[in-house]
Amino acid sequence: MLYIVGFGPGSYEQMTVEADRALQESDLIIGYTTYVDIIRPWFPGKEFLVTPMKQEKERCRIAIEEEKKGKKVSLVCSGDSGIYGMASLVYELAEQEEGFAERIHVIAGVTAAASGGALLGAPLSHDFLTVSLSDLLTPMEVIQNRIRSGAESDTVLCIYNPSSRKRGDYLRMACDIVLEKRSGQTVCGYVQNIGREGEKAVVTTLEELRDTQVDMFTTVFIGNSHTRNIHGKMVTPRGYRLETEKERA
Amino acid sequence: MLYIVGFGPGSYEQMTVEADRALQESDLIIGYTTYVDIIRPWFPGKEFLVTPMKQEKERCRIAIEEEKKGKKVSLVCSGDSGIYGMASLVYELAEQEEGFAERIHVIAGVTAAASGGALLGAPLSHDFLTVSLSDLLTPMEVIQNRIRSGAESDTVLCIYNPSSRKRGDYLRMACDIVLEKRSGQTVCGYVQNIGREGEKAVVTTLEELRDTQVDMFTTVFIGNSHTRNIHGKMVTPRGYRLETEKERA
Numbered sequence: 436m437l438y439i440v441g442f443g444p445g446s447y448e449q450m451t452v453e454a455d456r457a458l459q460e461s462d463l464i465i466g467y468t469t470y471v472d473i474i475r476p477w478f479p480g481k482e483f484l485v486t487p488m489k490q491e492k493e494r495c496r497i498a499i500e501e502e503k504k505g506k507k508v509s510l511v512c513s514g515d516s517g518i519y520g521m522a523s524l525v526y527e528l529a530e531q532e533e534g535f536a537e538r539i540h541v542i543a544g545v546t547a548a549a550s551g552g553a554l555l556g557a558p559l560s561h562d563f564l565t566v567s568l569s570d571l572l573t574p575m576e577v578i579q580n581r582i583r584s585g586a587e588s589d590t591v592l593c594i595y596n597p598s599s600r601k602r603g604d605y606l607r608m609a610c611d612i613v614l615e616k617r618s619g620q621t622v623c624g625y626v627q628n629i630g631r632e633g634e635k636a637v638v639t640t641l642e643e644l645r646d647t648q649v650d651m652f653t654t655v656f657i658g659n660s661h662t663r664n665i666h667g668k669m670v671t672p673r674g675y676r677l678e679t680e681k682e683r684a
Numbered sequence: 685m686l687y688i689v690g691f692g693p694g695s696y697e698q699m700t701v702e703a704d705r706a707l708q709e710s711d712l713i714i715g716y717t718t719y720v721d722i723i724r725p726w727f728p729g730k731e732f733l734v735t736p737m738k739q740e741k742e743r744c745r746i747a748i749e750e751e752k753k754g755k756k757v758s759l760v761c762s763g764d765s766g767i768y769g770m771a772s773l774v775y776e777l778a779e780q781e782e783g784f785a786e787r788i789h790v791i792a793g794v795t796a797a798a799s800g801g802a803l804l805g806a807p808l809s810h811d812f813l814t815v816s817l818s819d820l821l822t823p824m825e826v827i828q829n830r831i832r833s834g835a836e837s838d839t840v841l842c843i844y845n846p847s848s849r850k851r852g853d854y855l856r857m858a859c860d861i862v863l864e865k866r867s868g869q870t871v872c873g874y875v876q877n878i879g880r881e882g883e884k885a886v887v888t889t890l891e892e893l894r895d896t897q898v899d900m901f902t903t904v905f906i907g908n909s910h911t912r913n914i915h916g917k918m919v920t921p922r923g924y925r926l927e928t929e930k931e932r933a
Contacts, residue, residue, distance in 0.1 A: 443700065447701060448701045448702035449700050449701070449792070451692065451697065451700050451701075452697045452699060452701065452704065453695075453697035456697070515794075515798040515802075517806045517808050517809060518801070518809070519809065519810075522806035522919075523920055523922055524809075524921075524922060525806075526915075541802040542802060543799045544798065545700060545798075546797075548767070549690070549764040549766060549792040549795055549798075552792065553766055553790040553791060556771070556772075556790070557765075557766045557769070559814075560769065561816075562816060562827075563813075563814050564812075564813045564839065567811060573923045573925075574924060580837045584834065584836060585813070585833065588830040588832075589826065590813065665776065667785065668775055668785055670775045671772055673768070673773060674822045675821060675826060
């Protein structure tokens, strides 16, 4: 069996019971160095195998080969195993292996949209667009077009991979696209190192976000026209018809 | 303390360790009847309070009032507590209560996008738009405009609340909008009763999905132009540049 396990944002408590059990049962746990370093202390005595960043394909191939030797293998992803995770790559690589798809078991996890949202308040109570600013595998025009479509349709934006060493100004670019359609006072937020040392959640405005430097462990939220800052929390109402009208009147 | 707890799709194993602990520690657990019926067997001896559907505001008010009596209260939501959950309504209702925001603790959960995606394969490995077809609180034009924007920007769509007794043809309406921009052979999927009795995951095409009757416990996934059906699984590649080009050549 090959488990593809999302272990959540980074604390043991934010992992599901199912993920915990799959990892406990595994003979071998494979992952990117940084993520294995996070979970290693939770599973003392386990066999781990790490591969560096950008070696995703190699990592998946090793997982498939080790499983074929008869081992129970877990391939770990932070957050969810599907949402910007490794599950799709495993299915693609295993396509030619007869009957292999049935030996793959995808175990969902709490993605940064949910865990980051919880820290900020409730930014995703209405429709949202999840978009990654990484253009390693996606043309920049496609990414920009998506951001524009989200901005035009007043959709909350949840941005993954907002920055990296080579892409220091991508978040500014994204904010500028949204600013064509939305006020600079739009309530925004960002979270860093969720569930880990250095955890930080900031509620801000779109014009301030534009000038903020973030790192690759950051998830960014841009509110819709109804998103509010309530006592320092980022809160998007569940609809466009006010539910608390009576209370406010 | 008022916990707003997302307990995941519906099985104990898919709840986070943190959610489990918060519910164990609570003096009172409040929720919609159907959801309390799911979790009640996991917490024998606990005090539960149920309110019917569409009584969300009343439910939140009761939770706030009970917390003010000095109780540890949990308000439960299926999936995540933020994504189409109750967290925003609690913040809105508690806005006038001095210092109350600090007593609210939002606990994230595995939302249907992630848990449903895991059952289907890996449909959300690339950017996606999460949209609810419920027009109780949102004008239909806003919803349609969002679906159109997602269709035009080749974004994967993840549809919550695709149907109800009064909205039997809404999914067909959504599919028709996407069909203006995307092939009828686009790979789609839907999941029902995730983690519960009657769990079902179906991979299909957009033109077949259009003629499918689903219920309110269904989550629907519409792939982008690159989404594939791999041995019966719905798989969206992580980018637009094929990672397995060499293997296929």
